[in-house]
Amino acid sequence: MPFYVKQGQIPMQRHTVFRKPDNTLYAEELVSTHGFSSLYSLVYHCHPPTLVKQIREPYDISPKIARDKHLKHTSLKGFQVQAKEDYLESRTPVLVNQDLHISLAAPRRSMDDYFYKNSQADEIVFIHQGSGRLKTGYGNIPFRYGDYLVIPRGTIYQMEFEQKDNRLFIVESFSPVRTPKRYRNEFGQLMEHAPFFERDIRVPQNLETFDELGDFEVKIKKQGMIYPYVYGSHPFDFIGWDGYHFPWAFSIHDFMPITGKLHQPPPVHQTFETDNFVLCSFCPRLYDYHPDSIPAPYNHSNVDSDEVLYYVDGDFMSRKSVERGQITLHPGGIPHGPHPGTVEKSIGQVKTEELAVMIDPFRPLMLTEEALNIEDPDYYKSWMS
Numbered sequence: 001m002p003f004y005v006k007q008g009q010i011p012m013q014r015h016t017v018f019r020k021p022d023n024t025l026y027a028e029e030l031v032s033t034h035g036f037s038s039l040y041s042l043v044y045h046c047h048p049p050t051l052v053k054q055i056r057e058p059y060d061i062s063p064k065i066a067r068d069k070h071l072k073h074t075s076l077k078g079f080q081v082q083a084k085e086d087y088l089e090s091r092t093p094v095l096v097n098q099d100l101h102i103s104l105a106a107p108r109r110s111m112d113d114y115f116y117k118n119s120q121a122d123e124i125v126f127i128h129q130g131s132g133r134l135k136t137g138y139g140n141i142p143f144r145y146g147d148y149l150v151i152p153r154g155t156i157y158q159m160e161f162e163q164k165d166n167r168l169f170i171v172e173s174f175s176p177v178r179t180p181k182r183y184r185n186e187f188g189q190l191m192e193h194a195p196f197f198e199r200d201i202r203v204p205q206n207l208e209t210f211d212e213l214g215d216f217e218v219k220i221k222k223q224g225m226i227y228p229y230v231y232g233s234h235p236f237d238f239i240g241w242d243g244y245h246f247p248w249a250f251s252i253h254d255f256m257p258i259t260g261k262l263h264q265p266p267p268v269h270q271t272f273e274t275d276n277f278v279l280c281s282f283c284p285r286l287y288d289y290h291p292d293s294i295p296a297p298y299n300h301s302n303v304d305s306d307e308v309l310y311y312v313d314g315d316f317m318s319r320k321s322v323e324r325g326q327i328t329l330h331p332g333g334i335p336h337g338p339h340p341g342t343v344e345k346s347i348g349q350v351k352t353e354e355l356a357v358m359i360d361p362f363r364p365l366m367l368t369e370e371a372l373n374i375e376d377p378d379y380y381k382s383w384m385s
Contacts, residue, residue, distance in 0.1 A: 002178075003189075003244065005242065005244075015028065020046070026044045026046065026239055029049050030043075039244040041138075041243025041246055044241065045239070046211040046233070049235075051233050056217075058228070060224060060225055061088075063368045066368055069366075070366075071333055072331070074331075074380070075326060075329075076371055077376060079323065080374040081370070081374060083106035083108055083165075084106065085107070085108045087109075087111050088116060091105045094368055094370055097361060097365050099175065099277060100172060102170070102171055103169075104170070105166075110159060111159050113217070114219055114228075115217065117156045118151070118155075118221045120174065121173055122153050122177040123150075123171070123172055124149070124272065124279065126149075126170070126252075127144060128167040128168060129145065130145070130163060131144040131145065131163070132161040132166075136151075136155055137207075137237070137238040138155070138204040138207070138246045138247060139203075139206055141248070146312075147249050149248075150177055150249070152247065156236075171359065173274045174276075176275075177273075179194075195258055200250060202250070203246060203248050204248075209236075210236045213234075214233075216235060218230075218231055250271075252355065261288060276363065277359055277360060279358070281357060282357075287346075287352060296342050299336070302334075302336070304332060304362065305362050306330065306331050307336075308360070309328045310326075310327050311324060311326045311328075311356050314352070314355045315353060317349070319338075319339055319342070320341075331365075332364065339383060340383065
């Protein structure tokens with residue numbers, strides 16, 4: 001996220017002597033992206049972040065692909081994914097390609113006995129159900145229903161849940177997650193026409209320094225494997241940091257929909273962009289105000305991208321029998337549109353209460369074996385009268 005944040009204690013100048021009260025040195029770490037040429041932060045640790053005591057046996061968590069090629073409108077019943085106690089074990093990949101992995105998760109307990117780091121993907125964790133805290137060395141971010149947690153690659157974190165009934169929609173991006181370029185001026189500031197602003201973005205607060213030595217397990221994900229590292233110092237031993245690379249949160253409820261005289265296309269709902277997909281937020285809003293407008297979306301052909309919709313809450317005016325947590329995949333190459341009767345029904349309506357997350361990947365998605373377990377096999381027939 002391109003704006004500067006500073007937390008805790010840092011020296012006046014970079015790469016200079018910075019001593020603890022006992023006169024030993026704090027350990028400086030540069031956390032950088034694209035080598036040294038993109039966003040970075042400077043972190044100051046109580047102990048060097050390199051104290052590895054043991055590397056336990058790695059294990060494979062690669063998605064098991066069931067359909068690598070397909071051309072069928074698909075619906076998945078997301079809340080049928082079984083809840084599991086552990087956060088990582090509960091993460092269930094359902095739609096994947098070389099650019100992103102889309103997973104569902106229903107963890108029952110907090111991460112109390114280990115830490116996690118995704119070393120090659122930014123993560124967007126959408127909180128559909130539940131509340132708690134995202135805990136990192138940068139500080140903590142409270143989260144609740146409707147929050148997007150944006151966790152840049154390389155961030156060690158823990159999820160602390162306040163209850164057992166949690167539902168998460170998780171997107172792993174193998175290119176950086178950004179705010180859309182057209183929303184920002186030449187200095188990186190979000191402009192007046194953007195549907196959200198810097199004041200809506202929540203950065204880590206209440207930095208807690210854990211100056212502790214011992215055995216601390218960090219499960220590191222890379223190339224579909226989990227590598228359990230045992231470090232000799234607490235991962236959250238930051239005394240301070242500053243820079244542009246850090247986790248942050250944004251609530252879907254703070255997205256301000258752009259409306260118009262006639263039906264607005266999906267790009268007005270865009271929330272994030274990456275090199276290879278976009279993510280949009282469909283939020284409660286007033287309908288179009290032309291006297292002859294048709295609020296329901298028109299039929300359209302996806303030529304260059306698949307379309308994924310994750311239904312959060314409310315009534316989606318173009319669909320029948322939508323469930324919370326349902327995912328629809330409309331693959332590029334065939335048209336899709338409103339269900340029978342919904343176009344006529346939408347005429348004259350004043351507003352919608354729909355809440356959904358949409359992803360348009362620019363390369364085809366593959367279905368996993370877990371996805372087939374929650375698939376509605378007859379969804380492609382749902383446009384028949």
